[in-house]
Amino acid sequence: MKKWAFILFTVVLATVLGACTTTQDADPSDENENKGQTDETKEQKEEGDKAEAGEKVLYVNNGTEPKSFDPSIGFDSVSWTPLNNLMEGLTRLDEDSVAQAATAEKWDISEDGKTYTFHIRDDAKWSNGDPVVAGDFVYAWKHMLDPDTASEAAFLAYFIEGAEAYNSGEGSRDDVKVKAVDEKTLEVVLNAPTGFFLDVLTNPAFFPINQKIAEENPKWHAEADTFVGNGPFALVSWKHEEEMVFIKNEEYWDHDAVQLDQVHWAMVNDDNTQYQMFSSGDLDLASIPAELSDELIDGDNVYIGEQGGLEFYRFNVTEEPFQNKKIRQAFSYAINRDDIAEYVVKNGVKPAYAFVSPGFTGPDGKDFRDGDEKLVSFDPDQAKQLLEEGMKEEGYDELPPVILSYNTSDTNKAVAETVQNMLKENLEIEVTLENQEWNVFSEAQKNLELQFSRSSFINDYSDPVNFLESFITDSYMNRTGFSNEEYDELIEKGKTEVDEEKRWEYLHKAEKLLAEEMIAIPIRYYNIVSLEADGVTGILRHPVGYLDLKYADKN
């Protein structure tokens, strides 16, 4: 035993020492070796590039592994961004972010605005060569609404008659008013005329599913070799958690418009690393790490665009002192949004003086925000006066303690501290800050346990009502305790009115009411910021929607 152990030990030590001396001696030569290796790999890479001479390959970063490529399941941007390039709905957003004919060549809308009849292109094909038929849409949408699918996106389809009932388990599959009239004609009946329905259809949740493939293999979407799409690109390789490779889809009806031959999607989840990869040329697109914002934001290679969404602070109107409107308004008047956007959040974001972000074009061709930019403002004197009045109304000698809660993150903390400072400076109110892990925080917010809390909203579809309807009575997204009949009515009209101009008027009124009641303090709008390598052109980004590489090019 002892001898055996000793022999084993000497062997191990010999290798140890051997390894040590070689590494020590070979330090300089090691470097050479490494250089040699990298040279070799570079050569190989170059050879590889030569083999595919003239091929245009774009390298992008998806951040993480997509949740799912099942259009009904992957309800997040890491799934829907790539999916938006692998598949296509009836409509697709153009460079002005307006829904245009895509898989559907044209459509008819009935007089009452409720029935849509889509005519699918004859040359619309799946990547395996099958024609895209109306039944594929019916199948996909009913799959999404099936309660057993448990789709997080299902509520987006509630515009369709019978959809909500089926999804909640009360109605039946057959009562969902989506019908394939014939192979290439799809008929959809909506609950109410929905002016933005064509836009909703650009959302990946409404992409078709190849029924034949999906019925044969329910997990068709999980691997590259079983995946079938109908978009500008086709999925050729998918190394989970590592990389996806897309190639141009020759079966795509508009394949002549597609410039890129390949798109490589890395999955790098670290802000600094992806920037370093961009710096060393391994990525063509990257985001700007927060610490480098000041340095990089004004560069020539930076894209800054609007994103439909708002960061705001919710009041809980069921808790003191926020049952009082004037006190809520005082808080809002005390906050200098310009400073928060410019010096705290940075990255080119814009301060929010209203709830609906810019980027929604109305029936008159003008932006929703045009001529109605400011519903709230920064006015310390007004704030002080309102606070005084409010406190008198409630009979307060001293304001009840206020806790401002936010979910833990560096930016949220910085913004919250700034708000805390502004309230102290302008209203002489001492607000206590409290941060919680996201899940704990959002649970508490939902249960109305937080008094004054940070929130964010990113649009699901391109219409002002998307945000505004959060605050109707008992909405799942309400989380303020706010309930106002007039508001509910305005939103109802804002969803169902056939005359678009009137509809927008209702929405403007609703937004004003929300600002007047001051249920939430708008802080800043979101934006999209991206670094682009030289020679990259034609990438479409939308205020609401997902990165589109259909027309992207790289020279």
Place this chain on the structure above:
Amino acid sequence: MLRYILKRLLIMVITLWIIVTLTFVLMVTIPGSPFNSEQSSNETVQANLERHYNLDKPYHIQYLLYIKSILTFDFGPSISQPNQGVNDLLGRGFPISFELGIVTIIVAVISGIILGILAALRHNRIMDYLAMGVAVLGISIPNFILATLLIQKLAVDREWFPVATWQGPEYMVLPIIALATGPMAIIARLTRSTMLDVLTQDYIKMARAKGLSPWKIIFKHALRNALMPVITIMGTLLAGILTGTFVIEKIFAIPGMGKYFVESINHRDYPVIMGTTVFYSAFLIIMLFLVDIAYGILDPRIKLHGKDGD
């Protein structure tokens, strides 16, 4: 010996059961749900999701479902990646973390022991200060700082190594350096202090007096005893490094399993939380067991018994 092993195995199973139960209790106690995304939702959608993942069932049923999943070695689908089973995630991530970890351990142990021996032999001389200087730096610089620094200096400024991702041996160099430095420093300091202790013992003097060669004294007589503390920390070190590290894997975009430990909790991805906990605990328990066995081999004075107080 056999009796000892059997007894240990039984204790291991009980330990694992306690860990699973505690994990379950913690999981249901922390507020939140896997479906709390920042996006819009509504009650119907939430109810469908809860039913789909059996989260609407009473706790005791859920507990039994977990126990069943552990006994059948099938943890079911992940909630945050519904196309993938927990087994798929671990099966894909673990080999990569293991590969990275094993090389890291080898590098750390070899360089740590050598540094430690050199420092001890040249006690209070330049070599000692140098080696301990390196060790102190290694312990005090967090590996994520080192990693970012390495990427900037060796991959971006000079393109000697690729920045990140996992495509071949050259992609391993930087993460290994970043990961190995800390453990190397700990091992170096441990080896040095125990070596110093051992070198003053009578039996070493005796060996010297007998005229044995210095190499033989160091490696046959001194090092063997000096390594005991190193062996002690190897169990936890192995389990920690071989199952992946969240930060380094994130920085270098390595598709290992380290991220699941952290992200599963952030996402309240219950099956993955359970899967990673069971996996890690089982791994750690086995490593500790192997360490105990190794004591017996290295130090004949330590006897492993089936009964306490023998």
